[in-house]
Amino acid sequence: MFDNLSDRLTGAFQKIRGQKRLDESNVQAGLREVRLALLEADVNFKVVKQFVDQVRDRALGEDVLKGLDPGQQVVKIVHEELVELLGGEQQGVDTSGARPLKIMMVGLQGSGKTTSSGKIAIWLRDQGFKPYLVPADVYRPAAIDQLVTLAGQIDVPVYPSTTEMNPVDICRDAMEKAAEAGCDAILFDTAGRLHVDEPLMQELAGIKEACTPQEILFVADAMTGQDAVTVAESFNERLDISGVVLTKMDGDARGGAALSIKSVTGKSVKFVGLGEKLTDMELFHPDRVASRILGMGDVLTLIEKAQTAFDEEDAERMAKKMQKAQFDLEDFRTNMRRLKKLGSMEGLLKMIPGMGGMLKQLGDVQMPEKELARTEAIINSMTLQERRQPKLLNAGRKERIARGCGMQVADVNKLIKHFEQMSKVMQKMMGGKKGKLPKMPKLPEGADPMDGMGGMPGMGMPGMPGMPGMDGMGGEAPAPGAGRSAKRVAADRKKKKLAKKQKKKQRKKR
Known part of the structure; x- marks a missing residue:
């Protein structure tokens, strides 16, 4: 989702790289591109202004570190500021508190609360918890059935809700049922609307008062951009949310919600949904995301x-x-x-x-x-x-x-x-x-060790299916003399010397 932003930032840094020193003019030129890149990524304009000002102040006020050119220095500063913009240190769910751990999922209709509840249940199980799912959305058609189906797929117990029940009563009774089932983590999948309204907020406030959850996670669709940030701010004012779950991060969203939500609401992104599979949920690591945006890779996540x-x-x-x-x-x-x-x-x-x-x-x-x-x-x-x-x-x-x-x-x-x-x-x-590595073949005298590597027998890697130009990995045709033994080469040289001597003798006779 950050591909466009990454491309624009890379172009902005190219204008600064190669400069002998950082001054007002070249820093200003580079940061103009950074500002445009962030605005195009749908980042809140107040957040963009604050971010650019902080980078400018640091870039002009810091000495260039040894071993870095001015362009690399700016990249370093931007990386550090991006980490802070995204939330600083990684803020996951606090699993060290009292049991049962109660998590309340809130958000607008269609943001992905139900699916995210199932995904977080899998994550909690991996952390050693025994999760319990509670379908508290009695308004949306088939919402209860959806969570029951998800619970069956991941083999997690679920509260038997019906559409005639009151959501607050469902959540209150579910805590007793979870204790009877021996579960120590409860996820309340609450109702949503297409917009923020007073009846919805009153219902959610009632569930919060009855269940006192340790975590209230606002689920936002990353595809909605700044709208997600605005709605998160409304939910935070009424419920004091503890964190944010961003869904559909694998789509073509521009990334504005992820980059703005911490600065606007003061609450960090805790989880991100990266696909449709129930295992496609990850903890949000600001430092790793910042590295991806700047094209530095993410080796830790890969490991x-x-x-x-x-x-x-x-x-x-x-x-x-x-x-x-x-x-x-x-x-x-x-x-x-x-x-x-x-x-x-x-x-x-x-x-x-x-x-x-x-x-x-x-x-x-x-x-x-x-x-x-x-x-x-x-x-x-x-x-x-x-x-x-x-x-x-x-x-x-x-x-x-x-x-x-x-x-x-x-x-x-x-x-x-x-x-x-x-x-x-x-x-x-x-x-x-x-189990030992084979000996490398001897090369003829004076031959380049890298010359004719493609002709080494048995060293061709089979091509990766579908990757053109990779088939056989055999390299180019072997260089002259690369595939012959040292004895053969010496014999050929003797023949050449004898041939030269014979030619000289013939010339003298003439």
Whole structure:
């Protein structure tokens, strides 16, 4: 969602980079672009003015640090101010207080309160809580049924509400039912309207008084921009909210709500919804988001995602299989599924510092998600024995697999070829059964060690499906002499010397 803002800020910093010193004129020129970028991102104009003034004061008042040029100094200042603008330190739900932990979800209709309740229930369960869901919206059609369905999907107990019941009575009785079920975290999914009105606020105030929740989370749709900030301010005045949940952060929202809400309401964003799956909910880290906006990547989030998707014991078991050259198509499919859990390939690459600019250079090149799905479909069409013993795949079996997944035999052959290439590389890298790295081949005298690397046998990586120009990774044609042994080269040199001597003798005779 911050892509446009990131592009504009990068352009603004380019105007300052390369300057020998920071002065009023070049700082003013750069900050003019920063101001326009923030306004285009739908950030509150008062917040923009305050932000730009703070950056200007610091940029002109600070000495340039050793090892940084003036442009880098401005980027450093902007990063620090962005972190403060987004809320400073990460503010999650306080899980160290008294039990049960009671969380009240409030917001306008359609902002994503019900889905966010299910997502936060999963997060609480991961923190060691036993959550209990309470459907307190008796006005919206099927609101209760939606939360009951979500509770069934994530295996969480839910209060049996009906549309005839009073919302305040539902929440009061639900606390007793949660205690009987042994639950220590209760989420109240309250009603919303299409606008802020007095009956809604009175009802929410009644629930707050009856249940005394430790957390009142305002759920806002990030796509609504400054409207979300205005509504959050109204809810905060009446209910004194403890934090904000921003939904639909994976959409094409410009980011104004995330950048403005802390300054306007004084309350931090605690969670962000990043997709439609129930697991697509993350704690909001201001420092990491600021780094993403400035194109610095987000390695910490990438590591956390990898830790949740890949179990340490499974990783060790897979490494041992690779050492013994026992890696099969079943393991290949397992790793592909884990990779898909991390998110889209484009999103993962953007978390790596410097990769955002490289993706822009690739332009319209498609990421290999579809090809990975096709590969998984082919493997799913195989029997367990075929996945574990790919050598069994003869012409008849390949034809049956192709019919089963709706593809051509050529697609099956292509997958098997890639898998065999990858297995050879793994075996080379792991040193076969001994688990040692292979010795590097000797180069001829005077040869450049980097010359002709593409011609080294067995070192070609199988291409990533769907990525043009990556197939085989074999490099260019081997340089002259790169693929020959030292003895062969010495013999060739002797022949050349003998030939020269013979030519000289012939010239003398003439």
